[in-house]
Ligand SMILES: Nc1nc2c(c(=O)[nH]1)N[C@@H](CN(C=O)c1ccc(C(=O)N[C@@H](CCC(=O)O)C(=O)O)cc1)CN2
């Protein structure tokens with residue numbers, strides 16, 4: 474929202490979440506961005522498709538969204554739905570691989586690097602076309618928490634720029 478508030482290429486037109494207490498909804502209010510909350514059942518009943526068409530949304534950007542997007546919704550936004558994953562796919566992707574679970578797996582594997590992947594969204598978890606990746610080193614002294622800090626820094630640095638490059 475900060476990045477796009479003065480953009481001539483696009484704007485954050487709606488913030489939607491299935492978690493009514495998600496802090497991003499508070500952030501959206503400060504940027505005067507409309508918000509929309511929904512349940513998993515409503516998503517699976519097609520309520521999101523209706524809302525996004527009503528609001529004339531062009532792109533759907535997933536950031537920490539933790540439910541499987543139904544195929545009907547992914548097909549409504551062909552090559553226009555983007556997700557950010559906190560690892561270097563195809564490593565550490567798929568069901569169960571989200572948030573701290575990913576960084577824990579990287580630590581337990583003893584990997585020397587991790588990173589972020591920005592990809593198009595299809596009907597499967599984390600299997601869409603990869604658009605961008607950035608890596609960071611992992612040392613033996615790193616913990617899942619310090620790994621998360623490094624990954625979050627990459628996300629905050631690159632996600633807006635990559636989205637901007639797609640518009
Ligand atoms: N159709 C798609 N939907 C989603 C994708 C995708 O690529 N295709 N990406 C995810 C984001 N994600 C990884 O980047 C991801 C998020 C959550 C899970 C997961 O295992 N979720 C749990 C439920 C967690 C909860 O309810 O709190 C589960 O399915 O059991 C895996 C990957 C967003 N949607």
Ligand SMILES: NCC(=O)N[C@@H]1O[C@H](COP(=O)([O-])[O-])[C@@H](O)[C@H]1O
Pocket residue numbers: 536537538539557558559570571572575625628
């Ligand atoms: N597989 C999906 C996944 O793990 N997404 C991750 O959830 C976090 C949300 O952080 P935040 O809500 O605290 O900004 C982000 O690190 C994002 O990569």
